[in-house]
Amino acid sequence: MESATALFSLIIALPLAGFLINGLTGLFVESYRSKKQLIGIIANTAVFIPFIVAFYFFVNMNADSGALVYKLFTWIEAGTFSVDIAYRVDQLSVMMTLIVTGVGFLIHLYSMGYMSHDEGYWKFFAYLNLFIFAMLNLVLGNNLLLLFLGWEGVGVCSYLLIGFWYQDMAKSDAAKKAFIYNRIGDFAFLIAMFMIFQSVGSLNFDVIFNNLGGISEGYKVAIGLLMFVGATGKSAQIPLFVWLPDAMAGPTPVSALIHAATMVTSGIYLISRMSPMYVMIPEVMLIVALIGALTAIVAATIAITQNDIKAVLAYSTVSQLGYMFLALGAGGFTAAMFHVMTHAFFKACLFLGSGSVIHAMEHVEHGLHKEGKDVHFDPQDMRFMGGLREYMPSTYKTFLIATIAISGFPLLSGFFSKDEILAFTMNAGFVEGGSWLYIALWVVGIMTAFLTAFYMFRLTFTTFHGSFKLPSKIKEALGSEKFLHESPWTMTVPLWILAVLAIFGGYLGVPNFIAETFTGQPAHINLLHDWLYNINADYGIVLGKGFKWILLVASIIVAVSGILLALRMYNNDQQEESDALIANKFGGLYKLWKDKYNFDDVYEGLISKPMVKFSDKVLAVFDMKVVDGIVNAIAGTVKLFGSLFRYTQTGVVSNYALAFVIGVIIILYLMIM
Amino acid sequence: METLLNITIFLPLLGIPLVTLIKGDTAKKWIALLITSATFLISLPLMFNFDIVNSGLAQYITEGAPISSSLDIKYLVGLDGLSLLLFMLTTFMGPIVILSSWDSVSKHLSAYLSMLLLLQTASLGVFASLDLIVFYVFFELSLIPMYFLIGIWGGSDRIRATIKFFIYTLVGSLIMLVGLIYVGYDAGMSMNGFSFTTDWRFLSSDAYKIGLVQQTYLFVAFALAFCIKVPLFPFHTWLPYAHTEAPTAGSVVLAAIMLKMGTYGLIRVCLPLFPNAFMEFAPYMATLAVIGIIYGALVAMVQKDVKKLVAYSSVSHLGFVVLGIFALNTVAVQGAIIQMINHGLSTGALFLIVGMIYDRRHTRMIKDFGGIAKQLPVFTVMFMIATLASIGLPGLNGFIGEFLILNGSFFSELYNNKVYAILAATGVILAAVYMLWMFQRVMFGPLEKEENKKLLDLNAREIGLLVPLMIFMFWIGIHPVNFTKYSENQVTELIIASKEKSMAVLEQAKTEELPDWTAEFYGLNKDQQENEFLTASE
DSSP states (O other): OOHHHHHHHHHHHHHHHHHHHHHHHHHHOGGGGGOHHHHHHHHHHHHHHHHHHHHHHHHTOOTTOOOEEEEEEEEEEETTEEEEEEEEEOHHHHHHHHHHHHHHHHHHHHHHHHTTTOTTHHHHHHHHHHHHHHHHHHHHBSBHHHHHHHHHHHHHHHHHHHTSSTTSHHHHHHHHHHHHHHHHHHHHHHHHHHHHHHHHSOOBHHHHHHTGGGSOHHHHHHHHHHHHHHHHHHTTOTTSTTHHHHGGGSOHHHHHIIIIISGGGHHHHHHHHTHHHHTTOHHHHHHHHHHHHHHHHHHHHHHHHOOBHHHHHHHHHHHHHHHHHHHHHTTOHHHHHHHHHHHHHHHHHHHHHHHHHHHHHHHHHHHHHHTTOOOOOOTTBGGGOOOGGGTOHHHHHHHHHHHHHHTTOTTSHHHHHHHHHHHHHHHHTTSTTOOTHHHHHHHHHHHHHHHHHHHHHHHHHHHHSSOOOHHHHOGGGTTGGGGOOOOOHHHHHHHHHHHHHHHHGGGGGOOHHHHHHHHOSOOOOOHHHHHHTTTOOOOOOOOOHHHHHHHHHHHHHHHHHHHHHHHHHHSSSOHHHHHHHHHHHHTHHHHHHHTGGGHHHHHIIIIIHHHHHIIIIIIHHHIIIIIHHHHHHHHHHTHHHHHHHHHHTSSOHHHHHHHHHHHHHHHHHHHHO | OHHHHHHHHHHHHHHHHHHHHSOSHHHHHHHHHHHHHHHHHHHHHHHHTOOSTTTTSOEEEEEOOOSSSSEEOOOEEEEOHHHHHHHHHHHHHHHHHHHHTTTTOOTTHHHHHHHHHHHHHHHHHHHHBOBHHHHHHHHHHTHHHHHHHHHHHSOTTHHHHHHHHHHHHHHHHHHHHHHHHHHHHHHHHTSSSOSEEOBHHHHTSTTOOOOHHHHHHHHHHHHHHHHHHTTOTTSOTHHHHHHHHSOHHHHHHIIIIIHHHHHHHIIIIIHHHSHHHHHHHHHHHHHHHHHHHHHHHHHHHTOSBHHHHHHHHHHHHHHHHHHHHHHOSHHHHHHHHHHHHHHHHHHHHHHHHHHHHHHHHSOOBGGGOOSTTTTOHHHHHHHHHHHHHHTTOTTSHHHHHHHHHHHHHHTOTTTOOTHHHHHHHHHHHHHHHHHHHHHHHHHSSOOOOHHHHTOOOOOHHHHHHHHHHHHHHHHHHHOTHHHHHHHHHHHHHHHHHHHHHHHHHHHHHHTSOOOHHHHHHTTTTHHHHHHHHHHHHO
């Protein structure tokens, strides 16, 4: 093996090794399970070193470097079909690898504190390492099938981790639901691969991109749509998004890592990777944008009505992912990847912050139990919280920073990435052959931006500002605020790092026109765009500078007004009154939001229940009565056989066996002689 | 090497007098284990020395003398690319099967072990035979020990299950026997010196062709026998009965080895002998296969007995294999061949796992479990891996087969219709639904039932017999080339040869007077019609 290949292999091999060491030792050596320090260090190292190696590859690359391909061995070969276990280091995959291992490492570190009291500690870290391994296959695979291996691999890890506390049936239900909804998307992905292979004879990215002309127009549209359906499964978009809110049943670090920062962005990565094909099918691009925008606003309206701190964040994630698809559909592939990155920072920070809060609330519950008070409450329900900023300053500050960032407040990371998305959306309405619908989608996008700022500050204010509400809700909990405490450093350090990234991450993609306005020269301050320009087939920008400034100011205005409205309505312990006010104002609409648009009920009522019922009451009966019935009827007419064999069944078996063996030997003897 | 092949086939028979004569149950079991392990070890060089480049030619051939001067029926065995992997799977499963019932069977132990050993020889014989009559003898011989295994060591409703299994498969094989005799005489006529021959080397060569009318009837006769064995929808109803009543070892052999005799027969016998019929029937067979995939999955979903669920999942999985075989391109057929092995490994493992839990709780009803993951960590991991392999997770074996089959079927010229592959691919979703739902209800949730709180995790023997299966599940999943290479060349050549043979038969048929239905079925008057159509439009 060449030294570069060997070095690269560390990125893939170490997380796998971490999984095997902790997983197998933990499974078979019971005493190992309590060596939490060791387990944690092994798992953290297995992610941290790949991060360093990926960083090394990153600094040795520039925007024009060709892709480095490391082939390990041939995976599958049959007839004309051949696919390798081969990895591809290019500008896009190295960016994703840095996010996955970087944010992944911080969440591993955080988990050492968060999971420290769990008896499944070893298993948790084994799964987490396995997830990183699968995710790296997804982003680094040099062909669609290896990407698919990672794609399904992360799905299994997600399944295992959502159902981590499997003794709770609701949690294992959520895990199963996630896997099955993902499988529906994977089905579409499979068909897309068959079509590509049939057209170009390979699933290798380079071969596909070099032979796009060999794919017929109709096939391109079909492939584009099918891959997008695959993406709606993994990245939780309408119509397959319903699994993601339920997935919050998993431990909070899992929500941060898998269900916010990395796995759920796989669909965006896929379409961005396939961007040379997507730009050839504008009709599919429009559908992607439509679904993205629709998902963004649907999820944002649901988020307003939720009281579970993780549910708000979950719907917020669905909504932000919708934003990313809007960007993809508008030809802003780089903008989408930009938002993948900034979202990874601030959403991971928010989830980990919520974990810190939940941790504290659980501590209160345990503290009360120790005092002999039998108090039970939902530690994730923000109606019991309030005033936490006094007790958890680091958690509060980092959570607030991330909230400001996601709201699109000027100069923080979310501001730049969101503005880029909105600019591309408007732009797509004006490019040659662009549809006016994109302008309508820009309106949806800007409304969502307003809602985002509003519900995120509703969450932050209700949780951290005002007074601690548990004692006023439950009498026995009087004075329970003494149990509130800040989380240990393993949890707060990752929070601070992520908060810093949430502030400054946006400076990798500052729009060029800002500098151009002041210098009058063509500028190159959008580093991310320059980094990815060889890979992403972005639409060209046709909007004038003045127009772009207007759009920028518009997004500042909605973000600030969302924040101000939330400040008025939720800053001082008026959450329930304000919620009621909104409910009154919007009436039936609010109920629809609160009921999550009834997606789950519709699916259950129209698909899963009828399918089970049909299988149970019709097919299974049909199988016994009709299919088997015909067989029995035929057999019945030839009863002779039946009675004969029933007769032979009594008797000493070994005699029969012996007779048969002798018979066989005689026949064989005759033949051989 | 030729001797080694013969020893491998017949060594298990040697175990029968030994386990009968030797006293002491433990000694008997050890003898059976040693014999089957030795069989496996002896078979290994057959794999290592196999000439992959010429996998289309049978290797290690032993040829006996014909039984009479006019009848060319003889002991003729050898291995080629189609049979090698199934042959190896059979020797590999041998010791695992013996170990699986180490503690659970004590009734008539000598007879029980004898049946398993006899079954081993019969199965090996089926895959190694190169004379159709010898193939038939072994094919039938394998029924007998299975009949007793279910009938004596089976569950409460075993008699009904045995009779159904036996008669159903026997009826199929008798019809095949009629066809076989016809083929023997027909081939004898085109061969010098004999009036009857079933020498496979001659039958499969391009020197021997069967007319279209005869092909049609013969294909139906042979395919029926094989489809019952597979079992292909709608001939599958014996399988759930047989599996639920069979002892664990019986179920494992049935699923891992015996069902493969059906799919093996389709590709081994039906394709080279009746290429025209094979190709014309392909869309119909594919239709049944696709129905089987979806139907089997839906019915599996609502089963209350874990073992019955796994049995119906076999109907679904083998639908994939049949779909791949009839797609008739290298990608799909290679997928079908590796999927036969995969199904043997993962469904074999699932039946072993169900047996282990049955040994502990004496029930297989899903509702009797729940939450036992906590009690049985090692068991949970093994069960999970087998489940994921069964639902075709990439990285494990099942995915390789399913992907190649679906991919190949998608662009199959014979089907010339994407709907087959697309509908079949829904099986990927349904498999996740029924397997994970079952897994959840058995393993997850609160541990409430008192009986389940005392369950013990797997012992060393049980781990030892599952681990080899797991190793191969990963091995095939990660590096399938190590296995698919054995059949690659043969499959490619076989498909080309069969197509050429079918063309030759068609050419010949054009000069002959054919019944209308035959001409229509094989599209012979199509050209004529098209010509007329063209002249008319001009």
